[in-house]
Every structure is written in structure tokens, then in C-alpha cells.
Amino acid sequence: MQLKVLCLAFAPAVLSAIIPDSIRALQFAHSIDRPSDLQGINWFYAEAECDSRQRDTLFRGFKDVIQLAYTALPAPRGIGDNPIFKDFWGYGYHSGPLQNRFNTIFNNLGKAGRFPSYGNGGKGETNQLNVRCKDYLSRCKSRILAYVSGNNMVLCPDFWSFGFPHLKDRVKGKPTRALDRLITIEHILLHELMHVDNAGFLEHITDIRTTLVGESDSAEIPGGITAVVVYGVQRCKKLAKKKGEETPNLQTLMNADNYAWFSSAYYFSKAWDITVNEPESYIEGSVTGNPYAPPNRGFKYADNDFGEAEWTAGL
Numbered sequence: 240m241q242l243k244v245l246c247l248a249f250a251p252a253v254l255s256a257i258i259p260d261s262i263r264a265l266q267f268a269h270s271i272d273r274p275s276d277l278q279g280i281n282w283f284y285a286e287a288e289c290d291s292r293q294r295d296t297l298f299r300g301f302k303d304v305i306q307l308a309y310t311a312l313p314a315p316r317g318i319g320d321n322p323i324f325k326d327f328w329g330y331g332y333h334s335g336p337l338q339n340r341f342n343t344i345f346n347n348l349g350k351a352g353r354f355p356s357y358g359n360g361g362k363g364e365t366n367q368l369n370v371r372c373k374d375y376l377s378r379c380k381s382r383i384l385a386y387v388s389g390n391n392m393v394l395c396p397d398f399w400s401f402g403f404p405h406l407k408d409r410v411k412g413k414p415t416r417a418l419d420r421l422i423t424i425e426h427i428l429l430h431e432l433m434h435v436d437n438a439g440f441l442e443h444i445t446d447i448r449t450t451l452v453g454e455s456d457s458a459e460i461p462g463g464i465t466a467v468v469v470y471g472v473q474r475c476k477k478l479a480k481k482k483g484e485e486t487p488n489l490q491t492l493m494n495a496d497n498y499a500w501f502s503s504a505y506y507f508s509k510a511w512d513i514t515v516n517e518p519e520s521y522i523e524g525s526v527t528g529n530p531y532a533p534p535n536r537g538f539k540y541a542d543n544d545f546g547e548a549e550w551t552a553g554l
């Protein structure tokens with residue numbers, strides 16, 4: 240009983256620490272007006288590898304990614320019952336150890352969102368993210384948009400050639416409930432920032448490879464198990480429900496795309512005052528496109544660094 244009281248008393252303290260911090264961080268982001276103001280970004284490589292238009296896009300993207308990541312942060316207390324939250328994280332974070340995991344979601348989003356603006360509080364280049372336009376590890380392939388390796392984030396040719404809009408431009412455009420049509424520059428950068436360990440997450444956030452009902456393509460997993468990389472609206476939602484409607488699947492906390500899609504769904508729903516969380520093919524119960532189209536319209540974010548611990552089949 241004693242322990243339970245302590246746990247309950249502890250949780251609101253953590254949440255109240257997030258709220259004023261989010262307001263300060265957003266205020267700070269508004270004061271950024273040139274690339275060197277972004278304390279978490281090292282532009283050394285970008286100066287040589289990216290052209291000035293690309294650097295402008297990245298500056299605006301890294302400056303605004305905090306808007307996307309922080310949309311849900313001021314209201315975490317009641318958000319556990321929000322349908323968008325439940326779609327991407329599952330239901331049942333209301334008590335005990337799961338409440339701490341609930342806090343982890345928002346702490347991780349906060350850390351990723353403010354990393355470009357603030358850095359991680361450390362000094363020197365090793366604490367910053369190198370932004371690069373050169374595929375120095377030869378991982379850019381067709382429809383691979385970006386990747387992260389250590390302190391380096393590479394934006395691939397397809398990131399530039401598909402013409403993704405900026406968040407603040409898209410939100411002024413025509414609303415849609417089709418969430419997977421809403422890939423923005425900032426969405427992609429947030430996905431990649433979730434892989435940057437220097438932001439200070441409790442554990443490495445990867446692109447989960449696992450088995451999902453009705454999904455069968457791509458990923459190779461040791462042991463000959465057919466699995467998928469959990470990219471896209473539909474797969475992220477399936478991952479959240481993998482253990483049933485009432486039991487959150489905590490693998491979602493280690494999957495970058497769950498953070499990115501949750502944030503985009505919440506951002507556009509709030510801005511447009513409609514619920515934006517359906518895959519393109521399932522709008523309002525009718526199939527409006529090819530129901531078998533690849534999630535994300537086939538876009539992938541990265542071949543992220545991964546090790547044995549990140550092979551997650553069967554969990």
C-alpha cells in the first residue's frame with residue numbers, strides 16, 4: 240500500500256515537469272531565426288554536401304519539428320482515452336508500471352522534438368547531429384528517404400525528389416482524413432530523430448521487425464520467420480493491438496514510426512478539428528484506393544542500424 244501511494248504521487252510530478260518545459264521549449268523554438276541557432280545541429284557536412292535550397296528546407300524542418308512532436312505534450316493526463324492515442328499505443332496505461340511507460344512515450348517525443356533546438360545539453364560537436372546530403376554509407380535506395388547512423392542523419396535523393404510539403408504549409412491546405420497522405424518534411428525528420436540515441440531516450444528506438452496479422456512482405460528474420468518492418472499507419476496500429484484491445488504492446492515504444500504517425504495524426508486532427516487517423520484505403524469504411532497498396536504508399540524511412548537485440552520476431 241505504501242508503495243502504491245508513492246507511485247501515484249510520483250506520476251503527476253513527472254507529468255507536471257513535462258508541461259512547463261513544453262511551453263518553454265516552444266517559446267525558444269520561436270526565437271530561432273538562423274541555422275546556427277539550432278544547438279543540436281552541426282551543419283559542417285551540410286555546408287559541403289547540401290545545396291542552399293536543401294539547407295533552407297532542413298533548417299525550416301528542424302526548427303518546426305518541435306511543433307509536431309509537442310502537439311500532444313501539454314495534455315498527456317487525459318490523452319490515454321483519446322482514440323488516436325489508443326490507435327497508436329493501445330489501451331490500458333492507467334495504473335502501476337504501465338503509467339510510467341505512458342510517461343515514457345511523451346518523454347521520448349519531447350526529447351526528439353527539442354533535440355534540434357536545444358541539443359542534449361552537452362557541449363561540443365559529439366553531442367550534435369550531423370546533417371548530411373551525401374549517402375556516405377551507401378544505404379539510399381529507391382524509396383528510402385533517410386537514415387541515421389550514430390550522430391549522422393542522411394537525407395537521401397528520394398527525400399528531395401518526392402516534394403514532401405512542410406508541416407505548416409500542408410496544414411493550410413485541403414484537409415483529409417487519410418493520414419498516410421500526410422507525410423511532411425517534419426514528419427520524416429521526427430521519425431529519424433527517434434533513432435538518434437544522443438537525444439537521451441531510455442532505450443534505442445528502432446524500426447521494429449515483427450510478425451503482424453495480414454502483413455507478409457519484406458523483412459528477413461533469422462529462423463525463416465516471415466515478418467514485416469513496422470512502417471506506415473496500418474502496421475503501426477496493428478503493432479499497438481498485437482496483444483489485444485486492452486493490453487498495450489510495449490514494442491510500440493521502441494518503434495519510430497508509431498511516434499511519427501501518432502504526432503502527425505494528433506497535429507492534423509487538432510488543427511483541422513476532425514479525426515485524421517485512417518489509412519488511405521479505409522476512409523469512412525469504403526475502400527477509396529487499392530486496399531493492398533503498400534503502407535506509406537511504399538515509402539520507407541531508413542535502413543536503420545540494428546543489432547541482434549532489435550530482431551523482435553515472436554515477442
Ligand SMILES: [Zn+2]
Binds near residue numbers: 434543
Ligand atoms: Zn526508421
